[in-house]
Amino acid sequence: MTDEPAKPIRVALLGCGVVGSAVARMLVTNAADLRARVGAPVELVGIAVRRPAKDRTDLPVDPATFTTDAAELVTRADIVIEVIGGIDPARELLLSAMAHGASVITANKALLAEDGPTLYAAADAAGVDLYYEAAVAGAIPILRPIRESLAGDDVRKVLGIVNGTTNFVLDKMDTSGAGFEETVTQAQALGYAEADPTADVEGFDAAAKAAILASLAFHTRVRGADVFREGISDVTAADIAAAKAMDCVVKLLAICERTTGPDGDGINVRVHPAMIPRSHPLASVRDAYNAVFVEAQAAGQLMFYGRGAGGDPTASAVLGDLVAVARHRVAGGRGPGESAYADLPVLGIGTSTTRYHISLDVEDRPGVLAQVAQAFAAHDVSIETVRQHIPANSATGQAHANLVVVTHRATESALSATVDALAASPSVAEVVSVMRVEGA
Numbered sequence: 398m399t400d401e402p403a404k405p406i407r408v409a410l411l412g413c414g415v416v417g418s419a420v421a422r423m424l425v426t427n428a429a430d431l432r433a434r435v436g437a438p439v440e441l442v443g444i445a446v447r448r449p450a451k452d453r454t455d456l457p458v459d460p461a462t463f464t465t466d467a468a469e470l471v472t473r474a475d476i477v478i479e480v481i482g483g484i485d486p487a488r489e490l491l492l493s494a495m496a497h498g499a500s501v502i503t504a505n506k507a508l509l510a511e512d513g514p515t516l517y518a519a520a521d522a523a524g525v526d527l528y529y530e531a532a533v534a535g536a537i538p539i540l541r542p543i544r545e546s547l548a549g550d551d552v553r554k555v556l557g558i559v560n561g562t563t564n565f566v567l568d569k570m571d572t573s574g575a576g577f578e579e580t581v582t583q584a585q586a587l588g589y590a591e592a593d594p595t596a597d598v599e600g601f602d603a604a605a606k607a608a609i610l611a612s613l614a615f616h617t618r619v620r621g622a623d624v625f626r627e628g629i630s631d632v633t634a635a636d637i638a639a640a641k642a643m644d645c646v647v648k649l650l651a652i653c654e655r656t657t658g659p660d661g662d663g664i665n666v667r668v669h670p671a672m673i674p675r676s677h678p679l680a681s682v683r684d685a686y687n688a689v690f691v692e693a694q695a696a697g698q699l700m701f702y703g704r705g706a707g708g709d710p711t712a713s714a715v716l717g718d719l720v721a722v723a724r725h726r727v728a729g730g731r732g733p734g735e736s737a738y739a740d741l742p743v744l745g746i747g748t749s750t751t752r753y754h755i756s757l758d759v760e761d762r763p764g765v766l767a768q769v770a771q772a773f774a775a776h777d778v779s780i781e782t783v784r785q786h787i788p789a790n791s792a793t794g795q796a797h798a799n800l801v802v803v804t805h806r807a808t809e810s811a812l813s814a815t816v817d818a819l820a821a822s823p824s825v826a827e828v829v830s831v832m833r834v835e836g837a
């Protein structure tokens with residue numbers, strides 16, 4: 398008696414842009430290996446596109462595979478891969494796919510951060526898988542390690558560089574000394590930044606990824622809108638120079654922290670530029686690379702590093718999900734569903750604690766340093782270092798000094814009250830900049 402040949406796994410691909418075309422190519426080129434790893438043939442039954450007339454002859458795919466009817470395509474697949482992006486129609490298509498019994502794979506962080514629970518509920522109702530490794534940090538395996546490998550540990554903190562565009566811009570500002578606008582223009586010319594770079598430079602993309610990371614790490618529903626967000630458009634060449642003077646670099650960080658304090662248990666999730674010491678592992682993340690640093694109770698510190706974007710790297714994560722999901726189809730069973738049992742409160746930014754670098758333009762006369770120190774003391778913010786620099790010429794003729802204060806850890810609310818007091822002080826001409834200092 399011979400074994401029945403395994404039934405093919407029918408895969409539908411939605412979107413054939415940067416990621417979709419790389420996924421299609423890998424699906425076809427690696428078909429024999431995928432078949433062996435899955436235990437059944439993996440058959441690309443259709444690719445939904447918006448512009449069917451576009452020349453796609455470079456792809457090793459039968460032209461009859463392309464369709465403009467994504468809604469119909471999702472009804473005849475075992476696995477649907479969504480790489481269209483945006484909220485709708487991606488959401489409707491994924492919901493319809495699951496309602497028709499398909500498992501789904503998506504790279505769509507915006508949709509997951511906006512409405513992940515609806516997708517999870519649909520996956521549960523249909524008894525199918527919902528996988529999305531590509532949605533955070535592209536090729537880097539980070540979601541499966543948090544969702545599965547660390548499921549027995551207690552994750553305390555996730556600290557990551559999860560946006561390649563902003564890392565590229567900040568890295569170039571660091572090495573060239575150039576300003577933000579000039580560097581973004583250069584990044585656009587090199588294809589690193591989009592024509593409209595808002596989602597990246599204002600931190601929306603990183604905030605969506607932070608929400609996904611925090612949800613998985615802390616078994617709590619966190620939406621993109623819950624994440625405190627500050628982008629990099631206000632980071633100046635002077636900020637970068639100030640970081641250099643402290644032997645630090647500026648990075649856009651996504652920070653997810655489990656906190657236990659007088660206000661009770663909760664989590665802080667925030668995205669903002671911060672100085673980190675050059676000796677910190679994240680400081681060596683250059684160009685458009687991503688890295689995620691995870692701290693868990695028993696595991697200690699772990700670091701994940703690699704390419705966070707690009708067609709092939711992102712397709713690698715999609716195909717990894719595909720093999721996992723297809724194996725479930727062959728052997729039966731499902732991967733993990735949503736885990737939101739901890740239901741921790743997402744605390745306001747005021748409760749988060751970090752160190753701060755504050756640059757002040759002050760009058761150079763007796764008692765000024767004491768008044769500045771008093772503003773910190775009054776709000777219970779402890780000073781770690783103070784550096785004073787006297788500029789060669791003061792434009793006004795008035796004697797001025799530049800004071801750089803670095804604090805010990807303080808809450809954001811205490812720090813912002815201190816900054817308000819400094820701004821109102823007659824001794825302080827200007828609060829030149831305030832930047833958080835992480836990783837030390």
Ligand SMILES: NC(=O)c1ccc[n+]([C@@H]2O[C@H](COP(=O)([O-])OP(=O)(O)OC[C@H]3O[C@@H](n4cnc5c(N)ncnc54)[C@H](O)[C@@H]3O)[C@@H](O)[C@H]2O)c1
Nearest residue numbers: 412413414415416445446447480481482504505706707711
């Ligand atoms: N590019 C990356 O490096 C990267 C990395 C990680 C995650 N992602 C995510 O992957 C997804 C796709 O990104 P991308 O860079 O490939 O974008 P893209 O713009 O290159 O491709 C999207 C494609 O979807 C098509 N499309 C739009 N609406 C459609 C519809 N209704 N039916 C069929 N096709 C439709 C578009 O015409 C386009 O070709 C996004 O969610 C993105 O956030 C991208």
Ligand SMILES: N[C@@H](CCO)C(=O)O
Nearest residue numbers: 559560561562705706
């Ligand atoms: N725009 C993102 C890539 C997709 O997540 C980045 O710059 O990292």
Ligand code: NA
Nearest residue numbers: 530533535537
């Ligand atoms: Na990933």
